Amino acid sequence: MSLCLSTVKTHILPNRFIHNLCVLQQMESTLKQQLHQKKKKWFLLLIASLFFSSLLIILSIFVSHDLLLLPHFSSKPTESQRPIFVESKIPVPTVSSTENRVPRLAYLISGSTGDGESLKRTLKALYHPLNQYVVHLDLEASAAERMDLARFVEGDGVFREIGNVRVVVRSNLVTYRGPTMVSNTLHAAAILLKEGGDWDWFINLSASDYPLVTQDDLLHALSSVPRHLNFIDHTSDIGWKEFQRAKPVIIDPGLYSLQKSDVFWVSEKRSVPSAFKLFTGQFGLDDALSSIHRLLYMGVGQPPKSSPYVLCKFPLLTRGILSYGHL
Template sequence: METVAGNFTKLQQQLQKKQKWFLLLISSLLISTILILLTVTFSSGWNNSASTTQLLFRRRQQQQGQSSPRFAESKLAKTETFAGKLPRLAYLISGSAGDGVNLKRALKALYHPRNQYVVHLDLEAPVEERLELIRWVNEGEKVFQEVGNVRAVVRSNLVTYRGPTMVSNTLHAAAILLRDGGEWDWFINLSASDYPLVTQDDLLHTLSSIPRDLNFIEHTSDIGWKEDQRARPVIIDPGLYSLQKSDVFWATEKRSVPTAYRLFTGQYGCKTLAV
């Protein structure tokens, strides 16, 4: 009797499990059917609405005699920036001792009558080399004299790589170009060892469609590792007080990061135009 009762109990449990699975299956089928019906109904309504909208839009176009939609951009007046006017570039080409020949080569390759140029050989270059460059700019090339867009820095600066004298030399050239070079749009700083990868005609044509207030300087206030390697070290530039060129040297002490203003760092993309 106990065996029969146990078998009966197991049978009841199995039937209950089957009933649960059957109910779950029926519920899933009902939910799936409802979702399919809703999807079909929504799609039909959307297609009908879209067709009605397109039909009304076409009728309105036919009534107004239009063959294509009108956009607000077509009503905007084009600025001078996008009117196809060629820009003007201002170049600084600088070098040191023994760079006179390469500097001339770079200037000839970069020359264009629309642009403005300043060339500079620093104090490390012999006096004869600097004077020869000045004579070549002022007397050697007739096109420079006729157009008048090339200037040589007569009072040369002593420039130390990675030092503040490099920045001051760049600002000196920019000041000359702003004073004597008329109106120009972008300033490009190159060295005598650079050489253009594209012609000036192609470069000016490419830049003609770019807004004049756009620059190519990638800068950020997230300086990361440069805070400890660039911002805090104290460096001394011998070019500020000596006539003998030498590398900058680093002080053993480090300064604290300023709190009155935020430091930015970055790089400019003009070097992509030359090698």
């Protein structure tokens, strides 16, 4: 019995070994076939890429050769070749084109309570279709007086047709000798820069001012003047103003109150700055447009010296300042 079992085992073991060997051989052949197919696929892709690369190189050579044979034209793009959706740069006017045309003035005419009629008179005397105007009655004037000024501007046929007179709707409370005078001037300048179009000089007047020459004569006289000049009465010899204007610290009630009152001085004094020189001058300015852009972003001080100081502080603006004494 034991002999028979041993015989069976010896027969079973070789059969299993042969079966496993066959399976391994089949797997090996399958793997070889798969590898061969992959190599064949990559080889075909490589051949195709080489073919297309060679074709592109040949085409580029022929195209460049044809372009060399063509006559040379100017590379400057024409109007039709310029991109439509790319924002073009703002054209900078040349000096000749700017200075040959008739200059344009921008006026601020300010008034307070009881100045409505005199402001209308000044506006009529100063009016010219080429100029731009901003009129302002401060908050001390009654609402009826401010509405009457707005109706006057709106009802005038010439003002309405030309559209160059603007009334400050949101009136400011302006304190004489206070920084609110400067802020009111900058407010008007901002309106003119935003809505006033192209103008050359900014002139700040009050309702009590009246012109001694016509606007035609004034524009003719300024037509040959370089546009970058600023006509400001200024001096660095401040004298007594060092103790009465530079050192005192003032508070302007117009910055926080709706009731108009004069500025008041703080008991403390400040020292005169040594890092820069102070300038003083008249508050009525005749500023060039290029300087107004910069004044809008500068610090604000007391009116008689704020704008002359800012303009005289920077070398870029100093070259364009002309004092009244030189006229």
